[in-house]
Amino acid sequence: MSPIMQAALTILIGVGGCVGYFYLSNQILDRVLFPARGANAGRNINRANAIRPWLFLFPALFALALYLTYPVFETLRLSLTDRSLGGAFVGLENYARMTDDPKFWEALRNNFLWLLIVPAASTAFGLLAAQLTDRISWGNIAKSLIFMPMAISFVGAAVIFKLVYDARPEDVAQIGILNAVYLQLGGDSPITWLTVPFWNNIFLIIVLIWIQTGFAMVILSAALRGIPEETIEAAIVDGANPFQIFFKIKVPQIAGTIVVVWTTITIVVLKVFDIVFAMTNGQWETQVLANYMYDKLFRANDWGVGSAAAMVIMILVLPILVWNVYNARREMR
Amino acid sequence: MEHIAGRKSGLSWAVHFSALALVIVWVLPTLGLLVSSFRTTDQIRSSGWWAALFPAVQNETYRTADPDEARVDLGDGLYLVSGNIFVEGGVAANLDEIVREITVWGASSRAIDAYQPDEVADLGEGETLTVTARGDYEWRGTADQIEGRGARIFVTVSAPPDFTLGNYQNVLFDPSNREGMSKAFFNTLTVTIPATIIPILIAAFAAYALAWMEFPGRALLIAAVVGLLVVPLQLALIPLLKLHNDIGIGKGYLGVWLAHTGFGLPLAIYLLRNYMVGLPREVIENARVDGATEFQIFTRIILPLSFPALASFAIFQFLWTWNDLLVAMVFLIDSSGETTVMTRQLVEMMGTRGGDWEILATSAFVSIAVPLVVFFSLQRYLVRGLLAGSVK
Numbered sequence: 001m002s003p004i005m006q007a008a009l010t011i012l013i014g015v016g017g018c019v020g021y022f023y024l025s026n027q028i029l030d031r032v033l034f035p036a037r038g039a040n041a042g043r044n045i046n047r048a049n050a051i052r053p054w055l056f057l058f059p060a061l062f063a064l065a066l067y068l069t070y071p072v073f074e075t076l077r078l079s080l081t082d083r084s085l086g087g088a089f090v091g092l093e094n095y096a097r098m099t100d101d102p103k104f105w106e107a108l109r110n111n112f113l114w115l116l117i118v119p120a121a122s123t124a125f126g127l128l129a130a131q132l133t134d135r136i137s138w139g140n141i142a143k144s145l146i147f148m149p150m151a152i153s154f155v156g157a158a159v160i161f162k163l164v165y166d167a168r169p170e171d172v173a174q175i176g177i178l179n180a181v182y183l184q185l186g187g188d189s190p191i192t193w194l195t196v197p198f199w200n201n202i203f204l205i206i207v208l209i210w211i212q213t214g215f216a217m218v219i220l221s222a223a224l225r226g227i228p229e230e231t232i233e234a235a236i237v238d239g240a241n242p243f244q245i246f247f248k249i250k251v252p253q254i255a256g257t258i259v260v261v262w263t264t265i266t267i268v269v270l271k272v273f274d275i276v277f278a279m280t281n282g283q284w285e286t287q288v289l290a291n292y293m294y295d296k297l298f299r300a301n302d303w304g305v306g307s308a309a310a311m312v313i314m315i316l317v318l319p320i321l322v323w324n325v326y327n328a329r330r331e332m333r
Numbered sequence: 334m335e336h337i338a339g340r341k342s343g344l345s346w347a348v349h350f351s352a353l354a355l356v357i358v359w360v361l362p363t364l365g366l367l368v369s370s371f372r373t374t375d376q377i378r379s380s381g382w383w384a385a386l387f388p389a390v391q392n393e394t395y396r397t398a399d400p401d402e403a404r405v406d407l408g409d410g411l412y413l414v415s416g417n418i419f420v421e422g423g424v425a426a427n428l429d430e431i432v433r434e435i436t437v438w439g440a441s442s443r444a445i446d447a448y449q450p451d452e453v454a455d456l457g458e459g460e461t462l463t464v465t466a467r468g469d470y471e472w473r474g475t476a477d478q479i480e481g482r483g484a485r486i487f488v489t490v491s492a493p494p495d496f497t498l499g500n501y502q503n504v505l506f507d508p509s510n511r512e513g514m515s516k517a518f519f520n521t522l523t524v525t526i527p528a529t530i531i532p533i534l535i536a537a538f539a540a541y542a543l544a545w546m547e548f549p550g551r552a553l554l555i556a557a558v559v560g561l562l563v564v565p566l567q568l569a570l571i572p573l574l575k576l577h578n579d580i581g582i583g584k585g586y587l588g589v590w591l592a593h594t595g596f597g598l599p600l601a602i603y604l605l606r607n608y609m610v611g612l613p614r615e616v617i618e619n620a621r622v623d624g625a626t627e628f629q630i631f632t633r634i635i636l637p638l639s640f641p642a643l644a645s646f647a648i649f650q651f652l653w654t655w656n657d658l659l660v661a662m663v664f665l666i667d668s669s670g671e672t673t674v675m676t677r678q679l680v681e682m683m684g685t686r687g688g689d690w691e692i693l694a695t696s697a698f699v700s701i702a703v704p705l706v707v708f709f710s711l712q713r714y715l716v717r718g719l720l721a722g723s724v725k
Contacts (some may be wrong), residue, residue: 006523006586014531014590022538026628052627060539061554066576067569067595068561074572125355132352142352143712144712146359150472151708152701153656157678159697160362162683163382163690175381175690177365207410215719224722242344242613271565274658278680290567298663303571321563328559330551330704 020057025055036078072314077112079307094153094304104309106285107292110201111316114208114272119265121209123258126216130224131246133217143221147214154211154274161207197285204286207275212268216261223257224250263320270316289313369694371496377690388491390436392445395422397472397483404479412479418486419468431467433492434486438464444485450718456484464488500695512682512692514699517675521655521700523586524674526663528593528654531648535594536601537643541631543602544609545617555606561599569596570663577664589665596660602648606722608642609635645718648711652704675700 029051034044073142082090097105129146133139148158166176174180179190194200226249235249253257273290280286281294289309297306368382376385395418397403404412416627440454440462447455450466460474462484472484504514542548543555569592577588588628605706612635620630636643654660657695658676673681679697686692708715 010527010587010590011530014458014527014533018531018534018538023628026626030626049627050418050548052548053542053551056542056627056631057537057554057604059535060602063535063595063598064558064561067573067592068564068599071572074575075568078571082564099698105562107482119699129352132348132355136349136352139352142356144709145356145561147712148363149359150707150715151652151704152363153658153676155658155679156701157696158657159679159683159693160366162687163365163694164362166690168682172378173370173380177361177383177452180381180383210362213359219715267563271567273567276678277658278683287458290565293567294659297571307571310570313565313567317563321560324563325556329552330554331554 015046021059022056027054030146031054045122075307075314078303079311080199081302081304090304094308098305098308098312103282103292107282107287107289107309108312110285111270111289113201114121114205116207116267117202118208118212118269119262121205121264122212122216123220125209125213126218126261127220127251127258129217130221131215133252134221134224143217146217149211150214152211154207154272155278157207157211158275158278161203161210161256165203169191184245189298194286195284200280200284200286204275204279207279212265218267219257219261220254223254227253263323267320269316270313274287289316360435363520366694366697369690370500370698371498372691373497373664374689374691376495378557383526385494385496388493389495390489390491392487392489394442395419395486395488397421397470397486399483400472400479401410401483407473410475411473412476414470414472414483416470417468418464418470418488419667426685431494433468435466435488436491438488440484440486442485442487446489462486494509496513500691501699502578504695504699506690512678512686512694513697514675514678514696517673517678518699520672521674522678524589524593524661525651525654528597529588529650531590531596531651532597532601533643533647536598536605536646537636537639538631540605540609545630545635546556546627553706558599558602558606564599566596567658570659574663584665584667586665589661592660592664593650593654593657597653600649601646604646604718605639605642608639620633639715641717642721644711644714645721648707648715649718651707655704 013184022269029048034048034051035041079094080089080091081087082093093266129143133142136142152160164176164178166174167179168174168176170189174183174190176190178193179187183190193203194216231249237244241247271290272288273294276282276286276288276291277294282288282291293306293309293313295306296302296309300306347711365382368385370375372382374710397414397418398416398421400412400414404414407413417425417428417431419431420427424433435450437446438451439447440456441447441643447523448464450464453461453463456462456474456478458478460472460478462470462472464470464486468488470486472479503510504512505518506515507513528553534563543551573595574584576581577591582588582591614706616634616638617630620634625633654675658680660676661674662677666677675696679693679700682693682696
């Protein structure tokens with residue numbers, strides 16, 4: 001069967017199955033189990049209404065439990081066992097092996113570098129872009145263009161920036177714009193940017209900043225528009241200059257949104273994989289945790305250390321997870 | 334505001350200028366790849382993509398036709414060789430195809446810019462040579478002068494930007510090209526569509542229950558969904574691959590559809606619930622009073638009213654599944670490579686065809702094009718979804 005037929009069939013079965021499940025289960029509940037007729041009509045209606053939410057929720061809960069909750073615990077278990085010993089419990093041995101691996105520390109160090117730079121730079125550029133484009137006539141076009149990288153895959157962005165960073169021998173024309181500019185500004189010879197340790201991390205980080213700035217801009221732009229006009233007018237009357245208005249009046253009022261943008265981008269950074277995988281694959285000291293984990297799981301086939309690395313990512317995400325849940329619960333009250 | 338500050342023009346110019354600079358920096362990388370995908374291999378190798386946007390100025394050397402064959406006897410002992418250097422040099426197939434223009438030319442390698450077009454060069458003892466802007470030349474002289482090899486002509490040519498669709502032809506439609514993107518394109522499409530539609534349906538029902546039905550444990554479930562939003566999918570790779578192997582799905586489309594459905598659900602439920610909670614309470618309660626069942630309320634009232642949120646999530650999920658690499662590599666692509674998706678194929682090409690930018694750029698653009706179209710046509714919903722999904 002051709003994949004396209006298979007896809008069409010899956011859509012049909014998936015959609016039909018879902019609709020059928022919801023329809024039939026409701027029918028059974030109302031007509032067969034607890035019919036709203038006869039002596040117990042009132043009691044039956046109440047019972048049916050108590051069960052119905054779970055009918056609506058069941059497929060989603062099942063999928064969430066199986067595809068996101070179970071793996072967290074299973075990964076934790078795998079990180080504490082040894083596959084070659086038939087899954088015997090080995091305590092923290094995998095973690096010990098991981099911390100003996102210099103590549104792990106390199107990945108952790110680089111991840112912290114990413115964590116420091118990407119959210120800060122994306123938020124700053126996003127704020128700048130939001131502020132600049134909000135007051136000009138062609139602002140919407142400018143916003144669209146800065147927002148555009150959001151639609152481009154990490155792999156596509158990797159190809160795009162590989163061309164930007166391309167380096168060719170000294171005696172032929174440079175086709176990478178970075179080297180062309182560098183030579184124009186008086187550089188001696190073209191540099192293969194992605195192979196210069198430490199700085200190559202920055203060049204990879206730039207790719208993610210390029211992608212995430214649009215996201216920050218969109219959110220912050222909406223927040224800037226939500227600021228009450230009176231506060232700004234009052235500041236102008238008091239003689240504040242545009243920079244004071246921006247930093248002392250506007251930014252404090254959208255601080256909450258800035259935190260949200262910051263944490264959202266932080267999550268993206270912790271999971272960053274495609275960019276490094278496609279551009280350097282962790283060579284030249286550019287390893288990051290997600291790629292390290294992929295290496296261990298699927299190249300070295302070392303499930304123990306791979307799962308341990310995945311748990312490290314989970315632990316780094318955990319504070320944000322707790323914070324988000326805490327905020328969500330507070331809002332519901 | 335600026336009027337009151339009294340420095341409108343200065344600040345306003347600075348704002349326009351900074352915004353323009355920012356936009357240019359953000360667009361340049363993509364533009365470079367787009368332009369490169371329309372250039373031939375030789376063009377890409379010989380100059381940066383930015384050069385393609387302007388007329389290219391090059392120095393070239395040609396020779397007139399062989400005098401012993403082509404010379405025409407004009408009488409009085411004078412001979413003439415005429416023709417067109419571009420046609421004879423093979424740059425243009427015929428006179429109508431010449432799109433380049435000679436700006437200056439010369440008859441000797443020491444002075445290649447000695448003459449303007451149409452100017453007559455005096456080569457001594459009555460021998461003359463003239464070249465027009467379009468490359469037509471006339472070489473006159475006596476029998477002794479017009480013989481041997483053709484005269485050399487040094488020209489400085491300005492050629493207009495020249496683009497080709499050949500790369501796309503090659504990457505998309507050439508059946509003999511084993512690295513073509515057409516198969517990967519359809520594979521990506523095959524992954525994307527079910528993986529976008531199925532989670533929406535499942536999530537919509539759950540979101541409705543979480544938004545408008547009273548039951549114990551509701552708040553806890555909502556909190557759980559918020560928590561699951563940020564669980565890294567890296568944790569799910571090995572356990573789920575093991576699970577898929579154990580229940581006989583293995584690697585394949587079914588596995589990747591299920592995985593994308595599971596990973597997309599938290600965001601879907603969260604977005605849809607937030608939207609549904611904001612729907613007017615009276616509408617739902619009136620329907621309940623009128624005796625509508627929950628199922629009817631959901632399908633007849635909630636779903637149509639929630640269209641903007643459904644569209645937002647659909648766009649997110651579409652972009653995410655189309656652009657995904659990791660999930661496809663783990664759950665879909667087996668060693669046969671028959672089910673490879675575009676992102677995976679691009680990564681492979683970056684390894685094997687690293688320097689062949691015409692292929693790489695074109696393939697990348699084939700994979701980027703669909704999300705870009707979706708992005709620009711449905712941006713409104715995307716922005717709305719982003720705002721609903723993060724500012725809370």
